[in-house]
Amino acid sequence: MLLLAGLASAATVAVLDFDGYGLSFSDAQTVTQGVRDAFLEGGTLDPLSGSDIADGVSKGDDDTLRRARELVSEGRRLYTAGDSTGALAPLAEAIRLHDAAFSDVGRRPELADATLLRGLCLLKAGQASEATAAFAAAAALVPGYAKERGTRMSSDAAGLLSAAEGTVAKGTRAARDPGEVGRIGEILAVDYVVTGWVSAGGEISARMYASGELVSEVKVVLEETPPLPVDGAYTALVRDLAVGSAGAPVAVAAAVAEEEPDPEALADEEDPGPPPDFDEGDDAPAARARPAKASGTAKVTTTRATTTKIKDSGTMRYAEGPLVQRWYFWAGAVAVAGGGAFGIWAAVQPTPVEYVEEPDSWGVTVTLPPAE
Numbered sequence: 001m002l003l004l005a006g007l008a009s010a011a012t013v014a015v016l017d018f019d020g021y022g023l024s025f026s027d028a029q030t031v032t033q034g035v036r037d038a039f040l041e042g043g044t045l046d047p048l049s050g051s052d053i054a055d056g057v058s059k060g061d062d063d064t065l066r067r068a069r070e071l072v073s074e075g076r077r078l079y080t081a082g083d084s085t086g087a088l089a090p091l092a093e094a095i096r097l098h099d100a101a102f103s104d105v106g107r108r109p110e111l112a113d114a115t116l117l118r119g120l121c122l123l124k125a126g127q128a129s130e131a132t133a134a135f136a137a138a139a140a141l142v143p144g145y146a147k148e149r150g151t152r153m154s155s156d157a158a159g160l161l162s163a164a165e166g167t168v169a170k171g172t173r174a175a176r177d178p179g180e181v182g183r184i185g186e187i188l189a190v191d192y193v194v195t196g197w198v199s200a201g202g203e204i205s206a207r208m209y210a211s212g213e214l215v216s217e218v219k220v221v222l223e224e225t226p227p228l229p230v231d232g233a234y235t236a237l238v239r240d241l242a243v244g245s246a247g248a249p250v251a252v253a254a255a256v257a258e259e260e261p262d263p264e265a266l267a268d269e270e271d272p273g274p275p276p277d278f279d280e281g282d283d284a285p286a287a288r289a290r291p292a293k294a295s296g297t298a299k300v301t302t303t304r305a306t307t308t309k310i311k312d313s314g315t316m317r318y319a320e321g322p323l324v325q326r327w328y329f330w331a332g333a334v335a336v337a338g339g340g341a342f343g344i345w346a347a348v349q350p351t352p353v354e355y356v357e358e359p360d361s362w363g364v365t366v367t368l369p370p371a372e
Contacts, residue, residue, distance in 0.1 A: 012192070016053065024148060036048075044238065057105045057188065109149065144165070204237065
């Protein structure tokens with residue numbers, strides 16, 4: 001129960017898909033997953049998985065996504081039938097619905113498919129500049145789109161897409177609006193949101209937000225891009241990222257009340273048990289309802305980092321220090337070790353035996369029972 005309470009009260013983080021510039025979507029995903037794994041292995045924050053993020057941001061939008069997919073299928077049918085102009089309207093509506101369901105956060109390939117198909121329709125309809133913009137948007141969502149999605153297209157379309165990808169790779173690095181980041185964090189019900197990008201030159205930029213406010217930002221240049229999932233570069237990035245603007249680890253950051261807690265009370269306090277929103281019958285926090293979407297900047301809740309009575313020891317945190325630093329641990333260890341040594345000594349002692357000469361000249365060895 002103590003473990004469940006600890007998991008339920010752990011601070012959470014959502015690492016959104018990193019944008020890629022000059023490298024493939026798969027390589028950008030490798031970086032994203034590497035950062036998530038580093039948070040998990042370091043024990044600083046509890047990261048959401050990619051599927052949890054995708055499901056969380058679109059929670060309640062099942063009908064919206066279903067309709068968007070139907071419109072994409074309709075647009076593809078019209079495009080295949082030669083009616084590129086007729087396909088533009090359903091595809092534009094599908095993209096709008098995907099945007100409403102935050103598909104750019106959790107379902108990038110789906111949104112990129114609809115965007116690129118619209119670009120192909122625009123190209124067929126003779127609207128080259130609009131097609132170029134659509135291809136650039138698809139390339140920003142899924143770098144290396146043609147290879148990643150296995151899409152076949154005409155040489156004209158392939159050349160236009162390649163040029164658009166080159167423009168995106170050399171262009172300005174995009175950064176999400178803090179208000180939008182705050183809304184995403186609110187929808188996912190997490191304490192922190194991390195966004196970032198990675199380039200073919202080894203540059204990685206990552207930002208951490210709390211309730212829409214920038215907490216920390218880290219920029220590094222790596223020798224290898226992308227680093228392998230087990231590379232220590234991710235650990236170093238997360239360690240530096242998890243230091244807030246005030247210089248205190250955000251791993252133990254918590255929203256504080258008007259009055260500061262009493263340090264002595266914290267030291268003597270018994271296990272508080274699960275927080276109010278945790279159901280002891282479950283092994284995860286109760287599901288939180290997604291708030292209605294609204295335009296504008298999300299309301300900001302100020303958080304302040306505190307390290308009161310916390311000793312950091314790798315992936316575990318103790319309120320009174322590790323168990324091995326307490327006197328009763330070593331007293332018990334000595335007692336157990338002594339008992340074990342006596343048992344081993346007794347086991348290796350020779351068993352007493354007696355040789356008896358019988359009248360018929362047969363010798364018999366009799367094992368004597370242990371002395372009482």
